[in-house]
Amino acid sequence: MARMKFICDAERCIECNGCATACKNEHEVPWGVNRRRLVTVNDGKPGERSISVACMHCSDAPCMAVCPVDCFYKTEEGVVLHDKDLCIGCGYCFYACPFGAPQFPQAGAFGLRGKMDKCTFCAGGPEENHSKAEFTKYGRNRIAEGKLPACAEMCSTKALLAGDGAVIESIYKTRVQRRGKGDEIWGWAMAYKRGDALVAGAKS
Amino acid sequence: MARAVTTTVAVAAGFALAATLVGCGEIDQTAKVEKVYAGKKDTRASDDVRFGGDRKKWEAALVERSKGQNEYLRTDVK
Numbered sequence A: 001m002a003r004m005k006f007i008c009d010a011e012r013c014i015e016c017n018g019c020a021t022a023c024k025n026e027h028e029v030p031w032g033v034n035r036r037r038l039v040t041v042n043d044g045k046p047g048e049r050s051i052s053v054a055c056m057h058c059s060d061a062p063c064m065a066v067c068p069v070d071c072f073y074k075t076e077e078g079v080v081l082h083d084k085d086l087c088i089g090c091g092y093c094f095y096a097c098p099f100g101a102p103q104f105p106q107a108g109a110f111g112l113r114g115k116m117d118k119c120t121f122c123a124g125g126p127e128e129n130h131s132k133a134e135f136t137k138y139g140r141n142r143i144a145e146g147k148l149p150a151c152a153e154m155c156s157t158k159a160l161l162a163g164d165g166a167v168i169e170s171i172y173k174t175r176v177q178r179r180g181k182g183d184e185i186w187g188w189a190m191a192y193k194r195g196d197a198l199v200a201g202a203k204s
Numbered sequence B: 001m002a003r004a005v006t007t008t009v010a011v012a013a014g015f016a017l018a019a020t021l022v023g024c025g026e027i028d029q030t031a032k033v034e035k036v037y038a039g040k041k042d043t044r045a046s047d048d049v050r051f052g053g054d055r056k057k058w059e060a061a062l063v064e065r066s067k068g069q070n071e072y073l074r075t076d077v078k
Helices: A017-026 A063-067 A093-096 A132-138 A148-154 A165-179 A187-203 B002-023 B055-067
Strands: A004-008 A037-041 A049-053 A072-073 A080-084 A161-163
Touching: A004 A049, A004 A165, A017 A037, A017 A148, A017 A165, A063 A072, A063 A093, A148 A161, A161 A165, A161 B055, A165 B055
Parallel strands: none
Antiparallel strands: A004 A161, A037 A049, A072 A080
């Protein structure tokens, strides 16, 4: 199997925050920690685009390279995970990560940084699969159940794709070839006329 | 005499140029020490009771699920 990857299609994302909500709900992520979030450019202007961002499970992950206690590991599927029992909450991974994926819960009255928390690709962590410890520290392990990350499965427009890199790449490629580019994918014609033609073509 | 001085200056200039170029060389900055994970061992996803350690079955389930994200396959629009 190839590596597990996320792709977010900026042409489809409608900034509904369904992915972030699904993630929060699935793993009971505490207040102040956002494993996934939306980034929007040109907000409210023509050409506005949004993408959903979380840990990208890098092939050569900088967080792994800088961790002073070596608490990161990579699964056979290329998912970057970490052991919270080892993490010292130093924050090096946060500075190293180009996506701002590592999150730190505020611990205690003085706002001390807790142990790092991040997207696990819904693959849990180094505890027994589906155990209480795994859920408390890392969230639910959907991958071991043969499911995909909750964010992607919840995405209403299927802008966010998750899974085997080769499969989602093929889905994205088909999509781009079918929908065209530029003005072709905007406006009334795309929403109604072209859509009608596609349906009529399929029925005949 | 003048010829000897010229030769000496040329040799000195040659050494100076070589030394300068060596200073511009690139030193390999790649860490030589491999990072080794120090934490607890994780259980493989395919070892779940649903798949009984059958990795191929698990992979097939996941690929099938991934393909479900392609609405061109889910609708009758060809």
